[in-house]
Amino acid sequence: MRVREKGDRGVVQSVVLFLGVSVLSGALAAGLAIPFAGLAGFTTQQTSNTLQDLPQQFDEVPLKQKSTILAADGSVIATLAEQNRVPVKLAQVAPIMQKAIVAIEDDRFYEHGALDLKGTLRALLQNQSAGSVQQGGSSITQQYVKISLVEKAKTPEEVAAATADNYQRKVAELRYAIAVEKQYSKQEILEKYLNLANFGDGAWGIQAAAQHYFSVNASQLTLPQAAMLAGLVKNPTGYDPTNNAKRAKDRRDVVIKRMLELHVISVAQANSALKTPVIDLTKVRSNKLGCGNGPYPFYCEYVVSELENNTALGKTKTDRANYLKTAGLTIRTSLDPKIQADAQRSIDTHSKPTDQAIAAITIVEPGTGLVKAMAQSRKYGSKRGQTAYNYNAPKTYPGGYGGFQNGSTMKAFTIAAAIQKGIPLTYKINSPSPLPLGGTKFSTCNGTVKTPDGYSPKNSTQNVADPTMIQAAQKSTNTYFLQLSQRTGLCPIAKIAASLGMYDAQSLGPLDQVPSMTLGVGYITPLQLSSAYAAFAARGMYCSPWVVTSVKDSAGKSLNNRGADCKQALAPEVADGVNAVLHQVMEPNGTGGKLKFGNSDLAGKTGTIQEAKAVWYAGYSTRLAAAATVADASLPYKPLQGQTLNGHGIHDPTGSGTAGPIWEAAMKAALQGYPTTHFVAPSDKIQRGDVKSLPFVNGMNPDDAANKLRQAGFDVAIASGTVNSEETAGTVAYTDPRQRDGAPDGSLVTIYVSNGSKKGQPEKPGTPTNTTKPPGSPTTINPNCPPWNPKYPNCGGRGHG
Secondary structure, eight states, X not given: OOOOOTTOOHHHHHHHHHHHHHHHHTOGGGTOOOOOSOOTXXXXXXXXXXXXXXXXXXOOOOOOBOEEEEOTTSOEEEEEXXXXXXXXXXXXXXXXXXXXXXHHHOTTTTTSXXXXXXXXXXXXXXXXXXXXXXXXXXXXXHHXXXXXXXXXXXXXXXXXXHHOOSHHHHHHHHHHHHHHHHHSOHHHHHHHHHHHOBOSTTBXXXXXXXXXXXXXXXXXXXXXXXXXHHHHTXXXXXXXXXXXXXXXXXXXXXXXXXXXXXXXXXHHHHHHHXXXXXXXXXXXXXXXXXXXXXXXXXXXHHHHXXXXXXXXXXXXXXXXXXXXXXXXXXXXXXXXXXXXXXXXXXXXXXOOTTOSEEEEEEEEOTTTOBEEEEEESSEESSSTTEESOXXXXXXXXXXXOOOXXXXXXXXXXXXXXXXXXXXXXXXXXXXXXXXXXXXXXXXXXXXXXXOOTTOOOOOSSOOOSSOOHHHHHHHTOHHHXXXXXXXXXXXXXXXXXXXXXXXXXXXXXXXXXXXXXXXXXXXXXXXXXXXXXXXXXXXXXXXXXXXXEEEEOTTSOXXXXXXXXXXXXXXXXXXXXXXHHHHHHTSTTSTTGGGOOSSSOOEEEEEEOGXXXXXXXXXXXXXXXXXXXXXXXXXXXXXXXXXXXXXXXXXXXXXXXXXXXXXXXXXXXXXXXXXXXXXXXXXXXXXXXXXXXXXXXXXXXXHHHHHHHHHTTOEEXXXXXXXXXXXXXXXXXXXXXXXXXXEETTOEEEEEEEOSTTTTSOOOTTXXXXXXXXXXXXXXXXXXXXXXXXXXXXXXXXXXX
């Protein structure tokens, strides 16, 4: 027998003190009682003070609801949540579930007030006799209050206060319970309790629990299922059937027997339920929360990063991140599961997760910026062949890898700058390989930069000696585009690239204006490059990448979210000219000729960086644009030559032969079902360039002619040697471009000196002899040349690369 210690009031004194507390609080009238093991050490004054400090109304805690991210077709991409919860109305909860929870937790729930006096006194006497807490006396209302206070807690200290095992906390729950009973009906309290309770294994609320453990809705729960869930709330971890089926069954059976004792169910129902297995593990749905557990983890993380930058979702990034996981949002995105599957299938066909090299592709929609797909060769995770990096995205969020050098895909922006300047598509430049350019100056937005001494770039492909812009694009002639960028200046190229979303995806700063800019500069991602090229397809309309198309709260109300963010970055006619040039890249004789498919117009550009550490293919139709890359993603970056791709060694890495097939397979599949489309043909002005009249200088002294041309606003070079001409020897035979064709303002005009050998003979245009042209000298063009018409020779059309 336990010996009473000094100061131990005993059972009777405790009950008397309880009655005093109840009177002070007004609880007695409501039939309330305090379920304590003993009230020794807690004074009436302390109780009174605690009660007086508490508010008369209980503020309902907002339920933490899971948010869902959807693809464009409504399929689920991921679930974001702190707690996996789906609130339901009490009418959506099976009646047997309601009876089970009341039977085991508070069988007099509908008979008493906020607290059960009879049940509490019973628990008080048993606990006092045992000398410790053996039986709880908390009503469902009290339990709801306690769970709510824990849910409201924002700090560890607040959580500790809400769960403290002391009388102050119990008294606080008492007062709050009174307020709850005044504010809500019994049915409303039970509904709130069932939606708030923790049912273990990541399931919060009765609907999530029913779906998790039994793959049914709360309205479909059977007696044995309801009994198991009702038994869980006392100890969600200890009675979790996925961890300890026997203990869960024992607890479930206690509930069933209690329901029988209360005559809630019949003997036959009880016996049948007791024989039922507690859980069928094949029907347990795993709680796959977060992007990492969804089908498109990299795309999902990019979406989340965009949402966390949306100030409509909270003042700080931390607030927004918390809101995303607790507000029950429905987030619809631009991802097209069919196109995503096409992109991933192409990646999986041409690469393996265990390759040394990585492969990645992004597909976007021109005119909207909608990001339809992001795919890459390495899967999400930390195992071999897996990664946490998104190789398609910039370092604007922690998962973004930050891109790779993009090589000659930069030439598209040089083409745009040249066309914008009025340079014709047929503009020819003598482009030898190698080309001595040491010490050459290039203008920038802030002055000039100069190439290092000895700089002598080469071409990686063979081309005609004097290619047009189209021919140079077809063969990606480096020395042509270096000279073209010198004529345009680097500033226009940089400005166009920036207006099309191009920046260094590693540093997040602008691209460097260096002499080799047109051959590739900085670090670029497939997301950026596909979006930039999509602007050409949309006739100069650049749209920022767009992934979140709508955000709705738990009530279905739309929240502020940006729509398409588009601007006319290039004049439509300039984009038409770029399309005409890059279209020829995918025609015979072009580096992308073997990648052409279907009947729609396609345009594209290869890219290979120095030592082939990364190769690219970017291309588009008017409906979709994509950029694919194969690269070394492990520092220090090494050449792709000899690395593995698709399980085999890479022997000759190129943009067209290595990255190109990934682009082709993905785009061919993605464009199925789209109608045939064509680019708008460039205007005659774009084809011929924005030319001004050239002064007539034939027959003049070369130096006088040069001065006259300079005064008219042209740059001038006098070709060495002489050519056959009917003009007097030593005078100007003709210029290139010809006087009848004109030339863009500020462009280079080359003077050819006559040897007089054809005096009196008709001139044959375009056939100078005995002449050596300096690097960069334009040559004669066919005066009848409409560059878009492939039937004319020397026009850069079909079959004339």
